[in-house]
Amino acid sequence: xxxxxxxxxxxxxxxxxxxxxxxxxxxxxxxxxxxxxxxxxxxxxxxxxxxxxxxxxxxxxxxxxxxxxxxxxxxxxxxxxxxxxxxxxxxxxxxxxxxxxxxxxxxxxxxxxxxxxx
Numbered sequence: 001x002x003x004x005x006x007x008x009x010x011x012x013x014x015x016x017x018x019x020x021x022x023x024x025x026x027x028x029x030x031x032x033x034x035x036x037x038x039x040x041x042x043x044x045x046x047x048x049x050x051x052x053x054x055x056x057x058x059x060x061x062x063x064x065x066x067x068x069x070x071x072x073x074x075x076x077x078x079x080x081x082x083x084x085x086x087x088x089x090x091x092x093x094x095x096x097x098x099x100x101x102x103x104x105x106x107x108x109x110x111x112x113x114x115x116x117x118x
Contacts, residue, residue, distance in 0.1 A: 033107040035115065037072055044070045046079060048111070050104035060104040073116070080112035 036047045045065035052058065064079045083105055086097040097105060 033111045035111050037075075039072075042068050044068070044072070044075055046075050048079075048108045050107045052101075052103065057101065060100055062100065062104075062108060076112050076116050080109060080116055083109045083112070 032051055032053070034047075034049045034051075036049075038045050038047070043065055045063060047061065047063050049059055049061045052060075064075060066075060066078075083097065087102070087105055087109065100108075
């Protein structure tokens with residue numbers, strides 16, 4: 001019985017989570033950052049949202065996707081590298097991220113880094 005459970009648990013761990021899921025993460029207060037992954041026949045997508053405790057800032061949302069064939073791991077690694085490059089002000093960084101607050105970008109980077117390590 002125990003070996004059946006261990007085999008099932010190992011197969012769940014080895015199976016890529018590419019069917020979609022939602023992760024929440026917080027540094028200072030509950031559920032400030034949300035990562036949602038979705039996939040359909042033609043596209044994989046990550047949607048990140050950060051809700052500030054400052055009511056004037058509201059919620060910032062970033063959507064990052066790729067055509068079929070991209071895995072969850074690849075999307076997370078690519079987006080985290082882009083955000084990190086932008087935050088480090090490297091010359092190759094995409095100016096697209098200018099529309100986000102640095103607080104939101106650091107929150108996005110943190111949740112992506114955590115997911116990349118899991």
